[in-house]
Amino acid sequence: MSHYTEDELSAYALRPDAIEDRESVEQHVAACGDCRDTLDVIEAFDTALHDPLPWEVAESMPPRREAPSALLDQARAIAAEDTYARELVMPLVDSAIRFREARVDEDPRFFTLAVIRLLCKVANGMHERQPQFGLVLADAALSIATKLPASLQARSAWYVGTSWKERANALRYLGRFKESEEALDRAEEAFDGDEHVEPFDLAIVEYGRATLYCQMERFDDAVASARSAAATFHIYGDTRRYLSALLVEAVGYYSVDRDREAVSLLERVATLAREAGETGLLARALANAANCYARLGEHDRATTYYTDAIGVIDGLDMPTESARLLWAMAALKVEQGDYEAGLTGLERSRIELGQLGMANDSALATLDLVAGLLAADQPGRVPELCRVISVTFSSEGMMRSAKKALAYLNEAVTSGDATPETVRHVRSFLEHLPDHPHEEFQQIQ
């Protein structure tokens, strides 16, 4: 079906009576979604021209203004300060030792707002790789903030807030959650004390709280913080942060077994992420939705979402995430009773995870395989696989309680008493052990 051009539809919208083949246009538009959409936009625009406000605005608005010289001067001054700060700071930050030795917070040359801003920026990019160094950088920024000349102190609230926020980020990565929360409180306090409080800054603090609360397993707080942050990010048009905050909100629901709320939010995130071309967030939303549906027992939907997620992840060239999704999908097949495909998939996954250096995940996938083999009544390879798991955990520096759990499993396998539930119990314990290192293993009663 050929479409009408925008000009043709515009002519129709302006003067339908003057169109020779008016009836054909109307029939086509009634049946063609694309042309209907184009015509809707044209008609909405024409309707908006009846509104007096835009005309009033137009009258008072000179076509365009150039930036005033005061702002241009400020931009130049900031650029010069940034350049100087970079010259001072950047040679020091490629090595934590060199940075520490430089004692920048004792050298007045570094006592500028631009240096604080730059230190925070460098810290921000450092947390993921070297959180301990990120913390040193944030603390240096905080220390400098207390030593600024009086003229700069008055303008320093936002800088102090940003430094606290970076300290909080570093502490979160280091697993020092309580201190991280305190740092976020200080960040909020500092931002609130600024003359020009920007809700966007406060929303970033709130988002930090949401992720922190997830790690602290305070899921209700995580939901509240994530929701609040998302609302502000939405207002500032920050789609990436908005969707990220919604993802955290969904994690909060999922973690307290509110799977339906989680999955509905995740589907919304997936739709918006797809529209915005945010493929990383799309992949996460799809994978999470798959996990939710799997837990809800809706296996077909879970499979569809896993497949979709794997497709997106493959496009992002993230082999580790792809391997983990294939693992989850194989486990789902076993759950569905499709032992042939499921066990083959788990075998492939445990090898692939091992090849990617994900020893811990590989061992967990092997445990999944063990339980699957027991469920399928194929126990032949189980003792051999259990030995592999013991070796893996030993080389990872296994702790005493993990040894106890694996010994329990080996004993059950040797005596022929092992069941899928036994393996599930041990696996669940081992999986959560890094987050609960002091937990003692309890046998199934």
Next chain:
Amino acid sequence: MGNPAANRRVERVRTLAWKRRVTARRHLRLAASPQVVYFSGRSAKRAHLWWATVTNDQSEFSTAHPLEVLYREHEGLLRSIAQYRYRIPPCDAEALVHDIFASFLERQPDAYDVKAFLIGSINNACKHYWRKREREEPLLPHHELTPNDDEAAKLERWALRLSLGATLARLGGKCSETLRRFYLRDESAELIAQELDTSPAYIWQLLSSCRKRARQIYSAITRSGS
């Protein structure tokens, strides 16, 4: 076996080392391990969904968004929001817009959509302006909404009306005048033609081309980040 205190120390070192390795791997992947339903069951309280840890929130302003371009593109819209949505006197509106740009320069936020960020910022500044003058003139209820989807939609509608204002300001005099008479004053093409001493056909043609031009300008103005 052996010295219990020493054994405890060794165990502790192992615990920390294992935990550190696992934690480091998680952070590199930006995701927790997948929920494998068959084995974890509903009793597992720990979240195993993935989330994006967006901590990167600063950027290089000077290279990414030259002030001259930003100012030329958005100053008019921001000032209109202050004047027309919030009824702030013109000279104060101008000062607020100046402050918004000054703050943007200094803080260098990593804005996903610069225009939307600046609009969010001017909305906040305008609310703050009226809060400070509460005794003189209280804030209207629609200014005081807490952030939610509804307010975001309202702000968007306002921004679109103001963008249309900016569009009309950029249109040429003849186009602007013809559209105004036809749409705002509801004058017919025949009447406009008569007053301009020309043919109605010419006016229809003019209306057609001016609308097209206006849509193009509007589209350029409202395009993200422009």
